[in-house]
Amino acid sequence: MKYLVTGGAGFIGGNFIHYMVNKYPEDMIVNLDKLTYAGNLETCKPVEGKPNYKFIKGDIADRPFIMDLFEKEKFDVVINFAAESHVDRSIEDPEIFVKTNVMGTTTLMDACVKYGIKRYHQVSTDEVYGDLPLDRPDLFFTEETPLHTSSPYSSAKASADLFVLAYHRTYGLPVTISRCSNNYGPYQFPEKLIPLMISRALADEPLPVYGDGANVRDWLHVYDHCVAIDLIVHDGREGEVYNVGGHNERNNLQVVKTILKTLDKPESLIHFVADRKGHDRRYAIDPKKLETELGWKPKYNFDTGMQQTIQWHLDHKEWWQHILSGEYQQYYEKMYTDKGRV
Structure with a gap:
């Protein structure tokens, strides 16, 4: 099998690249990424020497490029992580979110239709459902929850989802x-x-x-998300939506205090700032469909996941310090262009 993973130099896509390259050594995993500000090829450094991994730089919204790529590479499966994903940035510049998240998705699917792809998987977000009230902890998002977006980001993702279902029908x-x-x-x-x-x-x-810090999110460890996508791609029913949630609801202030406590830092470092425009109050997912149909269960609870994440940041300071300094943006030039690999 030959997989195209778009956005594989980003956070979730990069973790998925690690997962797939190591789990399926006989399959070819092609990483397509535009390398915008959030794309970091240093994320993929652990798999760069693997014979079943290949990186290609490109834009999913570049139709001639995508059609030529599909003609040459003969993919079997496409998994689309590529997206602009930061809500604050979408408020400042909605247009790029429409171009990448909507037009990029339809461009990929046009290529999938033309070249007979066996499965196209769209990685979406619970933000397409809007938010839930803080005083109703009994309410959860299900796959039947109506779409009710709050930001240009979530609106672009919801639009892409509707196009995906329309291409199926x-x-x-x-x-x-x-x-x-x-x-x-x-x-x-x-x-x-x-x-x-x-x-x-x-x-x-x-x-x-932001605000009073009371905004609640359901936290999902990225490894558990990767396992879920793998299951859905291989065993999920065509034309279906699957919610993936971590069963780990915490408000933002609780998350911040957990980090401070783990690092033995004072809570006096907390600084409340003006709230984000249209800030959703609570997200909470019901993943029963995924659990019942495909047998998925998260490995990490919030405490074990946060311990692992904080320890990773302590052990990999060079990775995130390169981002803060801007040095990570030079990695592509150093590793690929200078060596004639593109």
């Missing part, structure tokens, strides 16, 4: 969609909550917390 493209809760773990770009707080706490810098 209209063209018979074999598709699946996964909608996950908030991911955390190794190799996460330091603009996101958990790695941002870890790096700032280690530097004894103020930890900015």
